[in-house]
Amino acid sequence: MQQTGARQDVTVGILALQGAFAEHQVMFQKISSKRKAVIVLVRTPEDLERCDALVIPGGESTTIALLARLAGLLDPMRQFLKKKPVWGTCAGAILLAEAVEGQKKGGQEVLSGITLKIARNGWGSQVESFEADLEIEGLRESNRPFHGVFIRAPVVLDLLPTLTSPPIQIISRISASLLPSSIVNRPLDEDDTDPTDPRTIVALRQGKHLLTTFHPELTKDCRFHEYFVTECVVPSLLEREKEEGVLA
DSSP states (O other): OBOTTSOSEEEEEEEOSSSSHHHHHHHHHHOOOSSEEEEEEEOSHHHHHTOSEEEEOSSOHHHHHHHHHHTTOHHHHHHHTTTSOEEEETHHHHHHEEEEESOOTTOOOOOOOEEEEEETTTTOSGGGOEEEEEOOTTOTTTTSOEEEEESSOOEEEEEOOOSSSOOEEEEEEOOGGGSOHHHHOSOOOGGGGOTTOGGGEEEEEETTEEEESSOGGGSSOOHHHHHIIIIIIHHHHHHHHHHTTSBO
16 A cells, blocks of 8 residues: 555656767657656756656767766766666766776776676777667567667676676677677677577666667657666665655
8 A cells, every 4th residue: 555655756866967968868758658757857966866767878988077077976876876777878887887898098997886897898989880670678669670779889798796786687699790890809609699609689677777878869759768767766765765664
């Protein structure tokens, strides 16, 4: 039974320092769910404190990390993801990872929210960007492909689970034939289509957190944003409400 103290909305923050944060805001405003998504553009630690979840958008990962540090947000975000859901898209996926290959000179600050290793610009330069129809496990109308937009996209190199980390749930892969030659380094054969190959992973979950190496916000399809709210944010909020005695 839901008591009167239970909220009827969720507050989703979007890190708004650089990158495609406005596009994410538009997509969240399109979704329909039992709990309305109230959007906060996060630029300060005080903004972050208001949020039930956070989206780290695509953009330039080292620039976003630098601006987050200057805004005093890096450490608050690290504390935030210990309790609340975070979704990283493209550059945001890099920041959410535990380890990064192909860092710029001076290194790459990360949040270590998901136990994996990822490669920056894994598919190469801007001109090597591409689009592909994806099958997404758990998405509404999952039989209808989701159009993935990959722009200087990162590539998942390895999963790094630990005994204490939540299991990693893979929710979408691409065909091995789309992998860039720079990371395959040999002609594709049957072994390269092995479904255990981490390099074909383009979307996954670990615990409360969601990671996509592509840009769902650059389409007209809001199902991924709906998925984040209904499958990641609302369950996390219900759990916290129960712990706080809001739900009986």
